[in-house]
Amino acid sequence: MTVLLIIFFAVIVILSLLKLSLRPPHFPPGPRGVPLLGYAPLMPKKEPIFKFMQKLSKTYGPVTGFYLGPTQPFISVVGPQAVKEALHNNDLNGRPTGAILLSRTFGESLGLIFVDGEFWQEQRRFTLRHLRDLGFGKTSIEDQMMDEINDLISEITATAKSDPEHIVDFKAIFSVSVINILWAIVGGKRFQRNDPQFKKLLDNVNKFLESGNAVQANLPVPAFLVRLFPSLPRRLGINTELFHPIQKFIEENIDEHLSTRLQAEVARDFIDVYMDEMEEQLKANVSTTFSKKQLICSIQDLFAAGSHTSASSIGFAVLYLIHYPEVQQKMREELDNVCGDSLPSLAHRSRLPYTEAVLMEVMRMASIAPLAIPHRAMKETQLQGFTIPKGSIIAINLDSAFKDATVWEDAENFRPERHLDQNGKVIKNDAFTPFGIGKRICLGEPLARNTVFLFVASLVKTFELKSVSNKPLPTLEPEAGIILGPKPFKAVVIPRV
Ligand code: HEM
Numbered sequence: 001m002t003v004l005l006i007i008f009f010a011v012i013v014i015l016s017l018l019k020l021s022l023r024p025p026h027f028p029p030g031p032r033g034v035p036l037l038g039y040a041p042l043m044p045k046k047e048p049i050f051k052f053m054q055k056l057s058k059t060y061g062p063v064t065g066f067y068l069g070p071t072q073p074f075i076s077v078v079g080p081q082a083v084k085e086a087l088h089n090n091d092l093n094g095r096p097t098g099a100i101l102l103s104r105t106f107g108e109s110l111g112l113i114f115v116d117g118e119f120w121q122e123q124r125r126f127t128l129r130h131l132r133d134l135g136f137g138k139t140s141i142e143d144q145m146m147d148e149i150n151d152l153i154s155e156i157t158a159t160a161k162s163d164p165e166h167i168v169d170f171k172a173i174f175s176v177s178v179i180n181i182l183w184a185i186v187g188g189k190r191f192q193r194n195d196p197q198f199k200k201l202l203d204n205v206n207k208f209l210e211s212g213n214a215v216q217a218n219l220p221v222p223a224f225l226v227r228l229f230p231s232l233p234r235r236l237g238i239n240t241e242l243f244h245p246i247q248k249f250i251e252e253n254i255d256e257h258l259s260t261r262l263q264a265e266v267a268r269d270f271i272d273v274y275m276d277e278m279e280e281q282l283k284a285n286v287s288t289t290f291s292k293k294q295l296i297c298s299i300q301d302l303f304a305a306g307s308h309t310s311a312s313s314i315g316f317a318v319l320y321l322i323h324y325p326e327v328q329q330k331m332r333e334e335l336d337n338v339c340g341d342s343l344p345s346l347a348h349r350s351r352l353p354y355t356e357a358v359l360m361e362v363m364r365m366a367s368i369a370p371l372a373i374p375h376r377a378m379k380e381t382q383l384q385g386f387t388i389p390k391g392s393i394i395a396i397n398l399d400s401a402f403k404d405a406t407v408w409e410d411a412e413n414f415r416p417e418r419h420l421d422q423n424g425k426v427i428k429n430d431a432f433t434p435f436g437i438g439k440r441i442c443l444g445e446p447l448a449r450n451t452v453f454l455f456v457a458s459l460v461k462t463f464e465l466k467s468v469s470n471k472p473l474p475t476l477e478p479e480a481g482i483i484l485g486p487k488p489f490k491a492v493v494i495p496r497v
Contacts, residue, residue, distance in 0.1 A: 026387035028065035028075060030056070038067035039074070043215055048480055050370035054078055054400050063384045065392075072098075072220040073392040075383070080401040080431040082384050086375070086394060087438040089383065094376035095120075096393050099223040100216075100233045103240040104300075107223065111297035112443065113305060113373060119289050127298060128443055130273045134185045136447050142346055144184050145451065148177040149343070149458045155193060156463065160493040167468055170318060171488035174311035175202045178451060182306045182444075186299055187253050188269035201249055202307055204242040209308050210481035211239055217482075218374060218393045243300060250299045254292060271295070306444050309368060310451045312485035316366035317359060317456040319474060319486050322467050324414055328460060331355050335461045344457035346450060353426045355457055357419035360426075363434040365414050365476075368484045370399035372436050401431040464494040 033039035044052050056064045057078035064076040077086045086092055094116040099107070101114050109115050112124060128136075135141035152174070160166040176193045179202060183189055191198040216237045226232050233240045257271045267273045278290040321328040334354045335344055344352070375394040380387060388394070403411045407429065408418065421427050435442035442448065459465070467473050474489035 024389050028063040028386040029060045030064040030066040033067055038069050040068045049215055050397055050399050053397055063386050069220040073389050075388055075392050075394045078397045078400040080404050080407050083396055083401045086383055086396050087436055091379050091381035092375045092377055092394050093439050094378040096218050096374050096376050098218050099221050099226040100238050103226050103233045104243050105297045110294050111301040113301045122289050130270055145181055145454050148180050152177050153462050156493055157495050166492050166494055167490050168493045169490050174314045175307050178310045179307045186270045201246050205304050206308050208239055208242045209483040210479050211237055246300055247296055250296045308483050310448050312368045313452045314455045315486040317362045318465055320362050320414055322465055322491050323473055331358050332460050353424055356426050357416040360419045361414055361416040364402045364432055367399040367402050372396045372398050407431045466492040468492055
């Protein structure tokens with residue numbers, strides 16, 4: 001083993017020296033790193049990576065290139081034009097396959113997020129089709145959403161009433177509601193808001209997404225080292241062990257589905273649909289991408305991508321509305337005019353342009369997925385006139401497009417009106433792509449949009465949300481991480497009569 005390690009390190013020293021001096025022709029400009037480790041050790045530890053990359057672009061331009069470790073090219077894409085070009089370039093549709101990331105999924109390329117090629121296409125197409133059939137983004141799931149919203153409203157009302165100042169703690173309050181909507185489609189079950197086991201699982205997802213960064217996750221650590229030292233990803237800031245209890249929970253649910261499924265019974269949810277397909281393909285004896293492990297990892301990905309993102313968006317909306325009470329009031333007036341005495345529904349949505357504009361502005365300002373999810377060059381390709389080598393990791397800075405001064409007037413200010421034309425109709429700016437664009441666009445976009453709309457609109461219709469008197473306004477600065485969430489905050493909640 002010692003000999004193996006010495007040979008391994010000798011090879012990477014040589015490769016590193018070669019790479020640092022010999023960048024491929026037309027490689028994007030960027031900083032040089034140190035031998036062996038590339039630019040990784042020079043990256044800031046405290047500053048958010050997406051902000052640091054925006055700073056680099058001021059020196060090197062919209063496409064910056066450097067090496068992580070001795071052999072891994074890393075490309076940072078900043079600004080609306082470069083971001084759009086990168087997202088539409090199908091050669092950049094791959095995902096990183098490094099051993100650190102794979103340790104999330106049993107050391108294999110499984111799931112929906114960190115897979116690519118034909119495997120990804122088949123699994124994504126199947127998942128999207130069946131989640132849609134089961135209610136994703138459709139009004140058929142609206143009743144379920146409204147149950148969750150009513151449940152949340154009851155809890156917030158009870159908490160506000162039990163406090164003499166009507167103060168409610170908004171820490172992690174939305175996650176269970178949001179995941180219950182997803183889980184109704186995937187696993188056909190609902191969890192109690194205070195179920196400690198379920199809360200712990202969601203907490204693990206949040207911890208994972210709030211730790212680590214796009215650079216550490218892609219350090220080119222060889223798989224044998226991760227196998228030898230399973231805690232290595234955690235030590236490098238990517239705590240993939242947090243997913244172990246989630247995988248166990250998902251597997252138990254799949255087993256329960258198998259044991260309770262009656263012959264000829266129609267599929268109850270996504271787990272049933274998936275297991276049916278798997279069985280059929282196994283019976284037909286064809287080579288298949290379907291497996292129980294893949295189902296566990298797909299559900300894990302839906303969990304990871306779907307809970308913290310939607311919950312953070314709702315949390316940020318509440319936070320911005322506390323900071324901008326006049327916006328909150330204007331939104332409430334529109335909701336009262338259009339919805340009368342009832343809670344907002346999806347049918348009202350097209351008649352609520354101001355509410356829509358507020359939600360768009362929250363997503364622009366909060367920019368919860370500032371670097372999208374890293375892409376990978378499937379083959380050598382061109383971006384903004386530069387050559388991107390095969391295998392490069394691409395960090396696409398969505399946040400930079402949301403704040404670009406050439407596209408947005410007073411970009412740093414919260415101003416929902418910017419999303420409306422003179423007639424008060426919603427307008428869509430090309431640079432505003434919170435769910436990404438192109439083939440890798442967010443798989444949960446319709447569900448997320450409906451969820452965030454119904455929750456925020458219902459909260460504003462039901463409550464007046466205010467800052468706590470004699471306390472500074474809660475910060476709008478996000479909790480750092482791969483996905484940005486609001487820092488824990490409290491607000492005064494006055495139920496409207
Ligand atoms: C407000 C909430 C959400 C936002 C802002 C958001 C944003 C994003 C973004 C920016 C990407 C990466 C696009 C790229 O790499 O180019 C993504 C991917 C993804 N999202 Fe979402 N998302 C949200 C909610 C959800 C929900 C609710 C689900 C599932 C239930 C979901 C599932 C996924 C999946 C599976 C991917 C990977 C798609 C692929 O690689 O093919 N997301 N999302």
